[in-house]
Amino acid sequence: AELVRVRLRLEADGFVAERTGHQGSGRSSSMALAHGLAMVGADSEGVPPGSRVAVQVYDWSFLARATPGYRW
Incomplete structure (x- = not known):
């Protein structure tokens, strides 16, 4: 296996790694x-x-920018 450095973001249907x-x-x-x-x-x-x-994951800071998907 190979380890690839990635950035993560949270989208409507899950996490995306780039x-x-x-x-x-x-x-x-x-x-x-x-x-x-x-x-x-x-x-x-x-x-x-x-x-x-x-x-x-070793840096969870990307979650601080996430918007909760509350549907009131």
């Missing part, structure tokens, strides 16, 4: 921007949009 850019070990900016690490297959050419991936 790569933070270049993933090289010398790219500290992609680590600073990330909310977590997504696990993908090492031989994967990419993850199709809408696919489910496991993410180890």
